[in-house]
Amino acid sequence: MTEGRRMYDICKEIFPLNRSITGDAVRETFRILQNYIPDIKFDMHEVLSGTKVCDWTVPDEWNCEEAYLEGPDGERIVDMKDSNLHVMGYSLPTDITLPLEEMSEHIYYLKEQPEVFPYVTSYYSPRWGFSMSYEQFKSLKPGNYHAVIKSTLAPGSLTYGEILIPGDTKDEIFLSSYTCHPSMANNECSGPSLIVALARYITDMPKRRYTYRLVLAPETIGALTYIEKNLPYLKEHVKAAFNLTCCGDDRAYSIIHSRYADTYADRLLTHVLAESGNKFDEYPYIKRGSDERQYQAPGVDIPMVCFCRSKYHIYPEYHTSADNLDLISPRGLQGSYDVMTKCIQLAEHNNKYRTTTLGEPQLGKRGLVPTMSSKETYQQTLALKDLIAYADGTNDLIRISELIRQPVGLLMPLVDKLLECGLFEIVD
Amino acid sequence: MTEGRRMYDICKEIFPLNRSITGDAVRETFRILQNYIPDIKFDMHEVLSGTKVCDWTVPDEWNCEEAYLEGPDGERIVDMKDSNLHVMGYSLPTDITLPLEEMSEHIYYLKEQPEVFPYVTSYYSPRWGFSMSYEQFKSLKPGNYHAVIKSTLAPGSLTYGEILIPGDTKDEIFLSSYTCHPSMANNECSGPSLIVALARYITDMPKRRYTYRLVLAPETIGALTYIEKNLPYLKEHVKAAFNLTCCGDDRAYSIIHSRYADTYADRLLTHVLAESGNKFDEYPYIKRGSDERQYQAPGVDIPMVCFCRSKYHIYPEYHTSADNLDLISPRGLQGSYDVMTKCIQLAEHNNKYRTTTLGEPQLGKRGLVPTMSSKETYQQTLALKDLIAYADGTNDLIRISELIRQPVGLLMPLVDKLLECGLFEIVD
């Protein structure tokens, strides 16, 4: 079974839950994810409603048991049972009958995409509402409509989880995604499934220079909570951070750069995407939209980029009922897994190296090149010689790769050979 | 009445005077200018002939009462009464009759522009001469010509004036133009008229962070005089300087950059011109020609650029009798006024700002954005959020404008709002 297939199974299992930024569906999501990696422990955290986090406050916990809208003839127009996107996130409890005209103020739809219904929430302002397709909305007959929302909005807590996988140093690679959207596949389920797959990959690595931290929290308020609790430690130790979202379709590869497109994470992911041979889309920070908004905010400054397949806000199904399990695929998820594991491999190898000889080493006596020079053999050993020529202790492997125009994939085994025979040393 | 119209009136009034680098016509020019801004005082300075300024010496004062050339039949060929360009600036007094052949050595014309006559001077070498059109010159009949120049070149003084408008700080914006050319409209009158208009604009500003200094002096020798007297103070306080010349026609907008095109004045004026939507011409410092030659000279290094509509040396009427009141217009002058007042506005607002929250602020609770998130509302608040995202204390407003691709014109009111509600603070 491919990793992509395993990831798709995770998505399928967590898709139906009615997640929001708080609530039992989030906790249930973590229970499911934990089952896929029984040996790797999620540290779970609960943060009480009312807690101040940065400029925000953890809201009351929302749970919703039932929600439907009945028409003049008593028929169910929309029902949360069919799709939890039908009820606005954080809807107040209600049981009210209103004529269509008044009820319409509580109905959301997308005129430009008349066949799908939108994902809507109102976390910080008391409201209630339903979402339906514009086609359905247009077909509503005049008359009285009965709205029933059996929700609770009450003191509780915000839930997040993290995994820490120690390495040889305290330098950290930080990976995050979120758990706060109801039934959307690409813009929700793909992220946690990739986090779980990477946790397994990292744990299975024979050795790790970096410590890896993987965090799943509700978007925005969860990221802010995590930042407020951990910022000094993160600032000291995180060398590269990746926010993972919309990782499941197979139409594109995207990077949303950091504020100045200049962090180590930008370099790693850009290099991996460029070397992959896949076309990929680069977005500046002004096109941000997920938790890089918080981690890269002024004063926070965690060196984070965001990785997507098709980018949020760009693909037409985003934040609609069309972002479902048909949109993502094992193949799409596998592509994201491959990119991120290559980033990890590269980070682990991307040292600065220095040759231990003055002048060129004699490669022939070490069996690294043919011993008889001729016009033909010269070119064959050029890649090896170029690697050595730029190993002056000032360039990391990415930079050498750019300077000598050879892929990191080719250079990494050569580096291993040179370290082994003592011609290279790592520069701290 | 538009400002451009008021400026044109000034030009009209000072145009006829026979200015040179010294003399009574310069003093009369200042008297006229002062009348237009009775509440704003020109500080007048007189520097004696013979005073050493930098590598130069203030020349004797030149005044010219009458100058004409009579032909063989006694008819007036050219007369200073018709245009003061007919007599070479700083011509020695003369009253001599010479055959045409010898007199021709004292006659200046432009073969390539046969219908106009050139502006010629000889400040530092004793000469006399007349300027006429090449067509007129060709029509001269053989015979004796009688040259009369009733001029005086005698110890006197060089005249310049300056206006100082204090602001909250001693940081200065420096604006200069010159008063040393006889009857030319674009390459003389437009500059002082813009200085007068800006003096009024700046005085009327409700508050000023910057102190503004406006200087009118004869080109080169006047600038050098000003520099020698004031350099240490200028070097300490002037943050941006603008030399204003040829500001009255409406064919182009031009910036002549500083020596390395890297001063704050380059940034301000370039940004304003770029954001204006008008096409504009950028010239490197090797195309300099006015007082930026002195203010940007090695060792002087005042952060100055030069602003023109059509640039000196470039437009065909430059330094000829065709640079007259038909070449400039209220509309052309207004354009210059608009550019320079926008530079001033931008300088006053171009601080570095820092957000006061850790992570994104909650804009909703402050009424800065809609409280319910949906696909539609997101884009509306992006500009505001991008402004905040780059307010990390390292970028001034120009840089933020470039980074987030939003015009400064749009951002300035947002900055005011954010300062007001405490989400922004100014970084010194």
Added chain:
Amino acid sequence: MTEGRRMYDICKEIFPLNRSITGDAVRETFRILQNYIPDIKFDMHEVLSGTKVCDWTVPDEWNCEEAYLEGPDGERIVDMKDSNLHVMGYSLPTDITLPLEEMSEHIYYLKEQPEVFPYVTSYYSPRWGFSMSYEQFKSLKPGNYHAVIKSTLAPGSLTYGEILIPGDTKDEIFLSSYTCHPSMANNECSGPSLIVALARYITDMPKRRYTYRLVLAPETIGALTYIEKNLPYLKEHVKAAFNLTCCGDDRAYSIIHSRYADTYADRLLTHVLAESGNKFDEYPYIKRGSDERQYQAPGVDIPMVCFCRSKYHIYPEYHTSADNLDLISPRGLQGSYDVMTKCIQLAEHNNKYRTTTLGEPQLGKRGLVPTMSSKETYQQTLALKDLIAYADGTNDLIRISELIRQPVGLLMPLVDKLLECGLFEIVD
């Protein structure tokens, strides 16, 4: 007689010798070169076989008296007497008869260039062999072949020579080429002939700011030997270094840049080539191949570029029997001489200058420009004024030339004038 012709004569005289990285032919080459510059002394050095140099060891000395291959009918197939390229460099002594099939393992040819025979060596691995054209190889009949190589490989020494021409300072310009290839004209003889010509040129200069060091040594092992002996002194004093090779044909001008294309040598040679008006080819360091490999190796870091006409590895005759005296010409050698002497002139003049006046100097009173300003005269003095405008003590002459878009060739005499009249001073 042109310098190119004199250089060609040198090439002709040293071409026939069977040089290798050691041996008497190298010593004979130096004796010949010394004859051309009797007043300028080569300091000769001998380094014993077995001496460790960097990661390498000076090999035993190789001399070869006779070498030929006889066919089944006793006829000479190839003979070192016809071309010393026929015998592999450092061939072991041998006298053996083998059937064609086995003998073929000792025969080297070029399938892609069937009419010429390649230059082959095996310095560090014991082998013997012959080189012939592929056409000749294909014509060999089956039967027994008799190989005779009367060579000696025995303890001896490696030979190199250097010339030091002192200047006013200990700052050095370093020039190198090599003496280690048998009969090849461009990729061997042209280099030493250029070194000899430049030694004469430098000695004849009326004054020198720089000390000049010219080194001829066997490629790689000789360069490493020189580096090991002299590195600390070279690192302290060498400001620009030029490796000279393949300087004799007239098809191209080439620069092989230093590791980061950022040394003073890169600037000098690039500027001279660009200003020459000749098209020239720029190669990054990954295209290196001669002693810049050692001098620019990590830790060595001598600021060296390599100069060629047609670059080694690129021109089809390279390392074959076609690299003969027909490939090079007096005209080709002269071109190299002109480029390198211009580099030397430029290095000698490329100071940072500062104007001694505050503001523009009055050029008129020094007779440097016309005293009467008019539209026409302005442009004439622009070059002079631009030179002064950028003489702020931060730019060397190359940078000024780039900034003001005037050739160094034009600026050098102006600099001399300005120094003479006291308007310029040199900044250390």
